[in-house]
Amino acid sequence: MTDLVTSFAERGLEYSVSDEGVAWLRLNRPEKRNAIDRPLRTAIIEAIEEVTEDPAVRVAVITGNGRAFSSGADLTQEGGPIEIPEERRRPNGGREDGILYGWYRMVDRIWKSTKPFIAAVNGIAAGGGCQLALGCDLVLASEEAAFWEIFVRRGLPLEGGGAWLLTRSISLVRAKEMALFGEPIPARKAESWGLVNEVVPADQLEATAQEWAHKLATLAPPNSGPAAFAPGGAMAQADLTIPIGNIKTQINGAWEKSMYQTFMDEVGLLGGGGRMPPRPAEPGAPAAH
16 A cells, blocks of 8 residues: 555545545645646545555545646646647547546546545636546535636637536536636636535535544444334444445436336336345444344
8 A cells, every 4th residue: 555655645646545434545745736737646546446456445535735736737738738649640530539548537537436425626626627626526625626617718628527517517508608618717706607516614524524424434323213224233333435426326327228228227226236235343342133
């Protein structure tokens, strides 16, 4: 794990996991407003995969160090902003190369992960940085944050899954307003549009993200209700990590499927392992009966 953390740090990403299973991914190029170059983008993708695969991780938070969440692609990196390494580019292979190396992969990995991701947007989130934030399952924003689909002003199509994200996050006309004008949307307006879950004062952003992450990491059955869920009952010590992942994938799938297909997913989960496994007992704690 130490080698992995060091590898991420060398590419501009701080990665840590708390004792309660909260992974923190901090973009750490504040001098560049956390602009994402190719090494950092690869590190982010690898870190998302690590979150997904590590059974000790229950939830992840993505944020930026300094005043920006991310200003998007690093336009000053060697070789320019084109995402495909020069030595890997193929003649007339733009679309195929884009699938292999494109920005959309960050959003794709978060979408397919069974772990919930929280974006704690501390400042400007532009271009690819905007998609990274909006691709998370829950989005918290500082009052100083803004969301900027800047692509039209650079003569580019929406990248990083932007067209897909916007049309599923806000209304069609709002999505067009945001993408066609290419103007930053302040946090409070983004909240009123339904683009983010909540806006908080800047000095409360990290604490709020920690609170939300803690809630997801320690979620437990109710203290009252059916006997199985009551203290000492069979489900009282249940580990809800897998059910949380199931519900995330159900909701994501519902965006892409028919009503009937979502019903099939539901009964499949219920009939094929929808039960909650027991949470590992604390040392010295009595076993549940």
